[in-house]
Amino acid sequence: MPKLRLAVIGAGPAGIYASDILLKHERAFDVSIDLFDHLPAPYGLVRYGVAPDHPRIKGIINALRDVLDRGDIRIFGNVRFGVDITLDDLKKHYNAVIFATGAVKDAPLDIPGIDLDGSYGAAEFVSWFDGHPDVPREWPLEAQSLAVIGNGNVALDVARMLAKHPEDLLPTEIPANVYEGLKKSPITDVHVFGRRGPMQVKFTPLELRELGELRDVDMIVHEEDFDYDEASEAALKTNKQVMVIDKVLKQWRARSVGEASRRLHLHFFAKPLEVVGDDSGRVSAFRYERTEPDGEGGVRGTGEIREVPIQALYRAVGYFGSQLDGVPFDAERGVIPNHEGQALNEHNEIVPGVYATGWIKRGPVGLIGHTKSDAMETVSHLVNDQASWWTPESPSEESVVELLDARGIQYTDLDGWHRLDEHEIALGAPQERARIKVVPRDEMVKVSRGE
Structure with missing residues (x-):
């Protein structure tokens, strides 16, 4: 044969x-x-x-x-x-x-200032917090207020990881260097921006609901974003996922806020225009145009320009x-x-x-x-x-x-992966954690090869 x-x-x-x-x-x-x-x-x-x-x-x-x-x-x-x-x-x-x-790789976002110091691709950040061996061990987490551009699940992952208190990540397999980095973060506000309205988002209801479960984090939404047009109303009546998203957002709109030490802001109808830099070439603000429904499920610009002070920006507009x-x-x-x-x-x-x-x-x-x-x-x-x-x-x-x-x-081979897997699980066991990932490539290889 x-x-x-x-x-x-x-x-x-x-x-x-x-x-x-x-x-x-x-x-x-x-x-x-x-x-x-x-x-x-x-x-x-x-x-x-x-x-x-x-x-x-x-x-x-x-x-x-x-x-x-x-x-x-x-x-x-x-x-x-x-x-x-x-x-x-x-x-x-x-x-x-x-x-x-x-x-x-991160898909590009072609707006002025996207390459300023303090502007990052979400894929790079995800690789860092997941312990990818080919990214630096440290990540610059110096911003008190930052922006995440995108309305998909990756944008919510990035926003959640930045807003979440690092000690709440300890039961997971978060690498030690990532926990130490997040612990030093002075973050107070995470702003998530999307071009279209809340009924046209790309993230799943489960991802959205998890944001609202973060300890000591206020969810901030804006009433001006919830004047639904006919297309949004139609989506709300015919799409179960959209119905659940609307239900979650309604619950957040009814919450009292102001007590938490951190805030996660959702901004809809926001078309990216520019990442504004300061005199030293660092990110200092995010400038966007307010959009509105175009009656066909899309959006059009209103001409109203807004700006939010930030010190860092993450683009989560897709992979490439x-x-x-x-x-x-x-x-x-x-x-x-x-x-x-x-x-x-x-x-x-x-x-x-x-x-x-x-x-x-x-x-x-x-x-x-x-x-x-x-x-x-x-x-x-x-x-x-x-x-x-x-x-x-x-x-x-x-x-x-x-x-x-x-x-x-x-x-490395399959037996090597089993060795590495068992090694990581053993590292986590004393702290009752699922595992602690080995991050350096050379150490991964050495453990895998039994050297």
Whole structure:
């Protein structure tokens, strides 16, 4: 029986689901899958993109762990595509590759002053508070008042982590350096700005409700934002999520405020215009135009300009994919151009042997369910494209290990992840915490490799 040697680049949900779906897919050939990731630990954005106080979302890891622990997928962590292993290397050892590298950079926000000192991308901040090994150990938390631009779940994650009292994060897997950094923060006010109204937000009701449960934090909303137009009223009557969001906001509008030491302000109908800087080039204010409903579910400018004094700003306007060496890339959308997961070149022709799934395929939208359907679509094409697979000159499973060893790559494997996992859990046990993440890459590798 013929055999498919498949490389999957990216060990997050998209890569693991694609591997699992292929192994279960009806096919007339055997399968051998190697999963590569540039990080020493698997699970991608579930480990490094979900706030530590969201353990139920991290429960997805349990399902991913079950897939990996079957033992029919090999993992090579701490291996960087384009540096440690290239597309030409993959062609020598595999029949095809699926890229599942996600989207980890911040999407741009093109307004004056966005590059001022004190202006940050939310993705960078999320990586910091999640203990990503490739970001600095310290984060500048010097602002008393700051702005978060965006009305999605990432914006609320950032706002919540900044407004929440750090001792309330101790039961979670927050890294020690992150707790120490947050403890020194002088923050009193977090302002969240969105272009449209409260009935058009992108965050989920659960995320919103959690904000209102923060200890010693007042939720500040403004009555001027709740004069609903017909489109908002229609959404309120027909969309259950919108109904719950409205209910939560009504509860906050009825609350008395003024006693808490911190405040979280929600500003709707606010179009970003400029990040204002002081004489030293630091963020000093956020300037925006007040918008209003346009009668069709969107908004238009009113011409009224407002300004809020702040000392820092976080843009949470989306994620953006990164180009991969030797792989076609759509620089405008931040994705691998593709037809249902089959990579396309600049002439819109299918590139044999190269596939994509997850956010690098469709852009950074959708939840886990979308990731699974993405993977099914991609895998179906991979299975049917057998005639156009690569013909590797050295397809044995041992040859890849020999290649990495010859290059001196300190790769990690599944046993190594189990060692690191147990080590982190053990670090947290004395403090009755779920785990304490190991943050430095070299320490992660050393623990994983049992050195």
